[in-house]
Amino acid sequence: MTGLRERTKRAVRAEVVEVARRLFAERGFDETTVDDIVQAAGMSKRSFFRYFAVKEDVVLGEIDFMGERIAAEIAARPAGEDAWTGLHTVLRTWEQRIDDERQALERLRLIESSPSLRARYHQKRDETREQIARAVAARPGLDPFTADLLTAAAGAALDCVARAWARSDGRADRLALVDRAFALFAPTRAGR
Amino acid sequence: MTGLRERTKRAVRAEVVEVARRLFAERGFDETTVDDIVQAAGMSKRSFFRYFAVKEDVVLGEIDFMGERIAAEIAARPAGEDAWTGLHTVLRTWEQRIDDERQALERLRLIESSPSLRARYHQKRDETREQIARAVAARPGLDPFTADLLTAAAGAALDCVARAWARSDGRADRLALVDRAFALFAPTRAGR
DNA sequence: GACATTTGTGGCATCGAATGCCACTTTTAG
């Protein structure tokens, strides 16, 4: 049982994230240095970079394993289902799982406010897209190009939904927007 | 006539790009430092950063004004045309304008090889997308959300085409791929 | 053609992110 170690690690990480979140909200992401964060969190800079590969991961760390999990859910869809519907269904449930909407909105705004954060966000999103694309391509009757197209379009749709939602200050119905986006591109003969 | 100044500036810039291109091809982008480049080009580091805001722009500098021009072409489409067809037509001609395919392929590969290049590439692509989206949203009968969706999907489609083309070592017919991609998502009632 | 103004250049110092290295402490497992 490797209990204590794991637990303290998680706790420390969560605390740093929280401390940093507050600093970012006050001064902005780029204006907050890693030195500021580690000083406020009472830890050394060297240790900070053991918890977070890059500064941006303080904000984006949670995204890391989403790709694998979504890919698994895609792979688990019924065999006869077309890929577009599968993507719609799976990604819809992920949108549904967002619990703290205030925090999600705050994070979206923060990401939009900093070029480096946006860059790293896109990078992670891209890795996620590739993982999902592989799962989609594994479905029968789909060539890699079409699989890539469907996945990329789905990802683009979610980006648009996030932007529209942020523009509405979180008042818009995210799920309705997702449905509208997927309906708009519903390919007549896609995914088969 | 502010001739000489402008011309030498262009010439210097072009030369740096060429020198750097060779270094990147030999050692890779991340493994080549700015010091390496300026030494090979015979210029100071300080001046380098007057020509290029960031190191990545040595590779991606040409992308800068594409957004405005594409947006202008979108705005100039016939009034009755639906937005998806307009995007297809305009972006198709841009794909057609790629003259040096070898170099385009080499650059694509370079971008894919370096995380920081990919990041900066995405960033610029995102700005371009926003410019185009504004032009699309200005078309009659389109709400901003739909305009954003169509633009983002078109951008995603072009990304897929570029990836597929790179996978085929430049042998695939890029224009045919573009047409396939746009046909796949041809929204029955979109853009009107 | 001499002159002041504008524009570009190089060198230097500095900042911030990130990494390698090493000595030291704590946890875990036998």
Added chain:
DNA sequence: CTAAAAGTGGCATTCGATGCCACAAATGTC
């Protein structure tokens, strides 16, 4: 209880990027 494994902090260093300043070149004017 002890040896191995894992985590921490401090230090030096690398690299990209920016501010500052003195100096050189080009431009436009008289």
